[in-house]
Amino acid sequence: MLPGLVVLLLCQFAGELAVRLTGVPLPGPVAGMLLLVVVLAVRRPAPDAPVLQAADGLLAHLQLLFVPAGVGVVTTLAVFRDQAPAVLGGIVLAWLVGLLLTGWSAAALLNLQRRFGHGRRAAS
Amino acid sequence: MTDRWTETGEWLVSSPLFGVTLTLAAYVGGRLLWQRLGKPAALQPVVVAIVVVAGVLLLFDIDYDDYLIGGSLISFLLGPATVALAVPLYRQLSALRSAALAVPTAIVLGSAGAIVAAVGFVRLLGGDEVLERTMAPKSATTPVALELAALYGGIPPLAAVLTVLTGIVGAVLGPWVMTRARIVDPRARGLAVGTSSHGIGLSRILHDDPVEGAFGGLAMALTALSTSLLMPLLLPLLGLP
Numbered sequence: 001m002l003p004g005l006v007v008l009l010l011c012q013f014a015g016e017l018a019v020r021l022t023g024v025p026l027p028g029p030v031a032g033m034l035l036l037v038v039v040l041a042v043r044r045p046a047p048d049a050p051v052l053q054a055a056d057g058l059l060a061h062l063q064l065l066f067v068p069a070g071v072g073v074v075t076t077l078a079v080f081r082d083q084a085p086a087v088l089g090g091i092v093l094a095w096l097v098g099l100l101l102t103g104w105s106a107a108a109l110l111n112l113q114r115r116f117g118h119g120r121r122a123a124s
Numbered sequence: 125m126t127d128r129w130t131e132t133g134e135w136l137v138s139s140p141l142f143g144v145t146l147t148l149a150a151y152v153g154g155r156l157l158w159q160r161l162g163k164p165a166a167l168q169p170v171v172v173a174i175v176v177v178a179g180v181l182l183l184f185d186i187d188y189d190d191y192l193i194g195g196s197l198i199s200f201l202l203g204p205a206t207v208a209l210a211v212p213l214y215r216q217l218s219a220l221r222s223a224a225l226a227v228p229t230a231i232v233l234g235s236a237g238a239i240v241a242a243v244g245f246v247r248l249l250g251g252d253e254v255l256e257r258t259m260a261p262k263s264a265t266t267p268v269a270l271e272l273a274a275l276y277g278g279i280p281p282l283a284a285v286l287t288v289l290t291g292i293v294g295a296v297l298g299p300w301v302m303t304r305a306r307i308v309d310p311r312a313r314g315l316a317v318g319t320s321s322h323g324i325g326l327s328r329i330l331h332d333d334p335v336e337g338a339f340g341g342l343a344m345a346l347t348a349l350s351t352s353l354l355m356p357l358l359l360p361l362l363g364l365p
Contacts, residue, residue, distance in 0.1 A: 003345055005204065008204040008207045009203075009204055009206055009207075011207045011210075012203045012204055012206075012207050015207070024312035025349075025352040025353060026348070026349050026352065026353075027206075027265075027267055027268045027271070027348055028203070029203045029204075029206035029267070029346050030206060030268075030345045030349065032206070032207040032219070033207045033208075033209050033210045033213075033341075034210070034345065035210075035343055036207055036208075036210035036211075036214075037210040037213050037214055037217075040210060040211070040214040041135055041214060041217060050243070051211075054208070055207075055208035055209075055211035056208075056211065058201065058204060058205045058208045059177065059205060059208050059209070059211070059327075059330060059352070061151075061213070062205055062323055062326065062327040062330070063151070063168065063169050063173075063295075063324060063327045064147070064151045064173070064198065064323075065198060065199060065201050065202045065205055065233055065323075066170055066190070066193030066202070066266060066288050066291065066323065066324055067147050067149060067150070067151055067170060067173045067174055067195075067198065067261075068143070068192060068196065068198055068199045069179065069199060069266050069284040069285070069287070069288050070170065070173075070174040070284075070285060070288035070289070070292075071147075071177045071178050071188065071195065072182050072188060072281045072282075072284050072285045072288075073174065073178055073285045073289075074178050074182060074188055075188045075281055076279075076281060076282045076285050079177075079279075079283060080324055081249045081284060083250065083252065083255055083336075084181050084294070085249040085250060085251075086245070086246045086250055086251025086255055087246075087251065087255065087259075087286070088351060089245050089246075089249040090242050090245045090246040090249065090251065090255070090259045090286075091249075091262070091289050091290050091293060091355040092205065092264075092293055093240035093241060093245045093257075094238050094245055094259065094262070094290075095238070095263075095290050095293050095294060095320050095321065096301070096320075097238055097241035098195060098234045098235065098237055098241070098263050098296060098299060098316075098319055098320035099234070099237030099239045099294070099302070099316045099319075099320040099321070100301075100305055100307075101230075101237040101238075101308035102216070102229075102231065102233065102234030102235075102236045102237075102312075102315050102316040102319040102320060102343070103234075103305065103312050103313065103315070103316030104231045104301055104305070104307065104312075104314035104351070105226075105229060105230040105233045105234070106226045106227075106229075106230035106307075106309070106311065106315045106316065107306075107308075107309050107312040107333055109223075109225055109229055109230060110223055110226045110309055110311060110312060113223070113225055115223075118140040121140075122287035
């Protein structure tokens with residue numbers, strides 16, 4: 001578990017340095033994640049490798065890590081009171097637009113890709 | 125005697141022990157409750173934990189900043205946890221290759237739509253300009269939304285809260301809404317949740333289906349990128365220079 005955590009932290013470290021030095025508008029941990037995908041694809045670790053165990057351990061409790069940010073609601077109660085319809089409507093409706101737009105367009109494109117793929121295979 | 129009590133109380137809230145213990149206990153309690161009740165979607169452990177911790181802070185009149193002395197130790201792990209999303213992604217690399225066209229297109233459409241809708245609905249429902257700017261980046265994951273709010277004239281701590289609440293809506297309602305909207309392909313479902321509901325929505329589907337989880341993790345990462353790039357393009361078009 002601990003050696004795996006070190007790998008995750010090193011990837012984040014490299015990611016943070018890379019985005020800061022290049023000025024790419026990407027959060028450091030996301031750059032670290034892309035880096036780790038490449039490392040894993042190249043190295044192909046055993047299924048019980050420490051890095052995989054550490055990652056699974058952290059992801060099993062992903063929700064815990066958002067609790068402190070969510071508790072920040074106590075400092076922003078005034079906004080919720082004064083602009084309740086805009087806050088709640090904005091959260092739920094914008095979420096719904098994002099969800100449906102992504103889901104429907106992805107489903108349509110995947111469908112198209114499958115048909116196109118089949119057509120090509122049938123033709124050759 | 126009362127002096128000792130006051131002193132001890134002051135020491136306790138300014139020690140990281142307080143925030144860490146309270147957060148972990150509230151989360152473990154929330155998780156236990158959730159398991160006992162048969163894992164109801166509406167009672168995600170994160171919801172119970174936030175309500176309990178916020179309740180304790182309000183009840184004992186404890187500053188959020190004092191709580192963060194310990195709380196930030198827990199938030200710190202969001203960094204390595206984001207890196208860890210590489211693992212479900214790696215396990216599904218072959219499934220991903222089958223969707224090379226759909227992934228970027230759907231994510232850009234969805235994250236652009238969410239920015240425009242966030243600004244539009246806040247304006248329509250009588251919110252002020254600062255709220256519009258704070259709501260706009262909320263599809264990106266929490267640390268990114270926070271940075272983008274700071275960069276484009278929003279309120280960062282409020283952006284973090286709006287983002288967490290958005291994720292909770294996604295975890296609670298996402299799978300139900302998608303089934304009713306006839307979104308059944310697990311790849312499309314993962315992309316939709318990852319784009320609209322970041323890590324919290326993702327934490328639910330990671331347990332549901334490995335393909336959904338992998339596409340969700342990828343979508344969350346690319347949405348952070350896409351939202352960062354789209355904010356400076358879309359805000360001026362929405363009258364927010």
